[in-house]
Amino acid sequence: MMNVKEIRKLFPIFNQVKPLHYLDSAASSLKPQVVLDAMDSYYEKLGVNVHRGTYQLTYEATDLYEKARSTVADFINAATDEVVFTRGATEALNMVAYSYRNILKPGDEIITSELEHHSQLIPWQVTAKKTGAKLVFIPLDKAGKITVENFSEVLSDKTKVVAINHVSNALGYETPVKEITRLAHEKQAIVSLDAAQSIAHQKIDVKELNVDFLAFSGHKMFGPSGIGVLYGKKELLNDLEPMQYGGEMADDVFHEYATVKPSPIRFEAGTPIIAGAIGLGSAIEFILALGYDKIHTHLTKLHQMLIAELKEIKEITLYNETASHPTVTFNIKDIHPHDIASYLDQKGVSVRAGHHCAQLVSRFLNVPSTLRVSLHIYNTEEDLFVLIDALKEAHQFFSSF
Amino acid sequence: MNIEHLYRQVIMDHYKRPKNKGLVNDASYLLIHYNNPSCGDEISVQLKLDDGIIKDIKHQGTGCSICCSSASVMSITLMNQTTDHALKIINEYYEMIKGYPFNPEILTGDAIVYQGVAQFPARIKCATLAWKAIEQGIKK
Secondary structure, three states: OOOHHHHHHOOOHHHHOOOOEEOEOOOOOOOOHHHHHHHHHHHHHOOOOOOOOOOHHHHHHHHHHHHHHHHHHHHHOOOHHHEEEEOOHHHHHHHHHHHOOOOOOOOOEEEEOOOOOHHHHHHHHHHHHHHOOEEEEOOOOOOOOOOHHHHHHHOOOOEEEEEEEOEOOOOOOEOOHHHHHHHHHHOOOEEEEEOOOOOOOOOOOHHHHOOOEEEEEOOOOOOOOOOEEEEEOHHHHOOOOOOOOOOOOEEEEOOOOEEEOOOOHHHOOOOOOHHHHHHHHHHHHHHHHHOHHHHHHHHHHHHHHHHHHHHOOOOEEEOOOOOOOOEEEEEEOOEOHHHHHHHHHHOOEEOEEEOOOOHHHHHHHOOOOEEEEEOOOOOOHHHHHHHHHHHHHHHHHHHOO | OOHHHHOOHHHHHHHHOOOOEOOOOOOOOEEEEEEEOOOOEEEEEEEEEEOOEEEEEEEEEEOOHHHHHHHHHHHHHHOOOEHHHHHHHHHHHHHHHOOOOOOOOOOOHHHHHHHHHHHOHHHHHHHHHHHHHHHHHHHO
16 A cells, blocks of 8 residues: 555655645645755756767756657657657647648548647647648537547548546546547547646557657646656657757758758757656656556545545535546536635645636536546645535535525 | 735625626727636726716626726726826826835825735736726827
């Protein structure tokens, strides 16, 4: 069994902020000391640029940066030249959609869903508008899930791109990606997967999923903000037009034009996010040391407990009781989520209120906004007891007026 | 931070029993729509001006208690004011919400109870949404 007390000691914020019942890990996870140390160490002992230098410090910095890339590659079962460091999942997803402005033609179809985070939806809206391609939405089932059956309804010979999430940030459902990808490939469509929510919870093997592109962020998996990853199949990456040009990625430069290097440097113009990449590498080692199995066991227990407790409160409407991931979305009758969230904040309980950068989900649920509780390894039963008590008190408080 | 500084009885009264709520079908009113993209709150404000004087204000929207009540309070605070003076009141309201000193001779009445919002930075947008809407209407 996982000793949560010991795990919490690895996160310095619990010594700084008291009380802290942090229930917003789907937005960003907390950061362990080892990740901070790895980044500090780079700044304290090296602090120089990578790839370009001709002295010892820069060799060492380059080694650390490229070692982080290998760590990511091993982690998702990719080759190192298939791993591009980006500013985050948002930038990675934008890079794919941006490049397809040159590839898609009028009449082509892009399949997406109402579950998408704005970072997956909006870039493709723009690409569709600029190319004359059409956005097609997978009809969600009653609970709001993407099913293979419903995906098949919209898949056609016109489908060129499938841009979907691995796990919904608002509802915590897992998409049947493997089967959807198999079907998409039968139509020669590519699959761009938003794995920002899944990566901190389950093993991802890009060969097994067989998706063409995959994006995730460091800060949702115990790493720093400002670093993310675009994975792409080698044969596709070198066909993508870079979104940015500049130093290091340029290969041979003439007056009128320049050639560019192959992936991954092709997509890393300018000085890269060196400390961020090193921090991400450290975060991956942290996850591997914990083990996904232990994370899953711990979170499943808390998740079930939370659902059971919330169901006891009759004024609460739960929107995703059958979520596979520990994200719980709900409302309290006649009280706006923001009012509840401010009340909870007074008790040291951090939750999300709003539409979670996935406004189409709110439209699907037909509510202006919701409360979202999301869990991770540092959460305890006590966090949930405090939450439940605070929700009950909040209901009493707002009903008293 | 004390939750009771935010949720005052006056605020909750305006939330439960808002003044000037409901839009009118009248082309002589200016209509301004404002939303807060991060939380989904949205508000429509109607404004009837006559010779530089605010003759009527209507509002309708969805949002939290702070957002909806502040629309009601805004409407009673600015009703029958000249547009010039209304802009001064609005400015004092923004100062107060940010926790800065404000002129209590210009900003008076129920609007003062929103002073507590300054302790809750996450709620400043809620408390100013309707005020931003009418400010835009006046400046049109």
